[in-house]
Amino acid sequence: MKVLFVEDEPVLIEEMVDYFSTQGYLCESASTYARAEEKIETYNYDIVIIDIGLPDGSGMNLIPRVSRSSEETGIVIVSAKNSLTDKLEGLNLGADDYLTKPFYVEELNARLHALYRRKMLKGNRHIIFDDFVIDPLSKTLSFKNKEISLTKKEYQLLLYFIVNKERVVSKPSIAEHIWGDYFDQSDNFDAVYVHLMNLRKKLNQTSGKDYIKTVYGMGYRFSAA
């Protein structure tokens, strides 16, 4: 779960990044409109949290850009004033939720959770494909009620595949979602290969099926019922 915080108050950024990192999110931040724009164009996020009042522009204008760059991305607006027009404008532009400053990080967390549920759990508590069940709370994968132990990277990888079910995901985008933008482009993707194969093997050994297909030269595609 990769999240971008667009916010100019350093203290708030720090608080949010600290908190949500411990919650298992992959956190990045942008403190200006320009930087946010750049990051949004370059990378892919699952959720973007946008403060409206930025020093060099209104966060409102970022909303369409996010939607354009990826339909999947959830958008939460944060604003200092509790203005109904602001709220409506934001939601109209395509934001998924709205929060007024000041707020508790716990509340933002609850909203992100709700958004997460709507986006990928679609109202369910578990993610289910075939005889597999993923419980995000206990971070476990099980096959016919028997737990399959996954490492952190394998678990993240699996979730990324689930979100992009039936779609071809490229190796660079996998790397970006699992390592963040600290990931050096010049690095080779050997690590991705290894984790991918380990996950593939575990899924295959327990079910006998091949869930992850290789699309030569393009990436991988995860398919399941």
Next chain:
Amino acid sequence: MKVLFVEDEPVLIEEMVDYFSTQGYLCESASTYARAEEKIETYNYDIVIIDIGLPDGSGMNLIPRVSRSSEETGIVIVSAKNSLTDKLEGLNLGADDYLTKPFYVEELNARLHALYRRKMLKGNRHIIFDDFVIDPLSKTLSFKNKEISLTKKEYQLLLYFIVNKERVVSKPSIAEHIWGDYFDQSDNFDAVYVHLMNLRKKLNQTSGKDYIKTVYGMGYRFSAA
């Protein structure tokens, strides 16, 4: 955990009952003031969630009745309007928390969790898992009527695990809940390790079971019946 929802909107009732049932709560509902009054007098609930605006009376008047029938019961008020006086009046009458409509069930869940935690710390109800009994009043743990001495930190830790049963809790979040806000992120978590191991050892030595599983790189998970 038995919960009563006093709410007249059928859709909302359904949503809440659905959600909280999957969260392991035992859910009941009352859609009128009269029905709620009746249920409160007759049965015992751990938590009552009251919508102020009921068709046949103000939910506000239910608050003293709940307190009278059982001091233990937690009360959360829900109201359509974000009125400060409403909020203050409710809290004055003995409500534990206040929530404005519309809200996300996730958010209510977070509040119930917090409430549960608070109640458990000072309430006199016993917490039971397997052959263990925790008496929050005397802050003691016993196994088959034999007391197990726990230090303060071990006790807090155990309670935090119980509240988050079956969930993966990260080390930072453990630290935050036990040492509070002034816990420095830059501190290393050695102390957490130590207390955790001590608790783990005590539980294991008395019961022979392993209650606390390490989820490598993510945190720990407590499981019990």
Next chain:
DNA sequence: TTTAATTCTTTAGAATTTCTTTAGAATCAG
């Protein structure tokens, strides 16, 4: 068609990170 280049699979082990455990120093409460 054959060859070369690229991309992918697989394995093994090195490097790193995270966890466990112990012991003793510091701190706190009675």
Next chain:
DNA sequence: CTGATTCTAAAGAAATTCTAAAGAATTAAA
């Protein structure tokens, strides 16, 4: 002051992650 608790530090263990390398498969080029 004394004893219990809490914290720090450090060493070793364990698990994960990464690197590297060799071979297989696929595509592109000759």
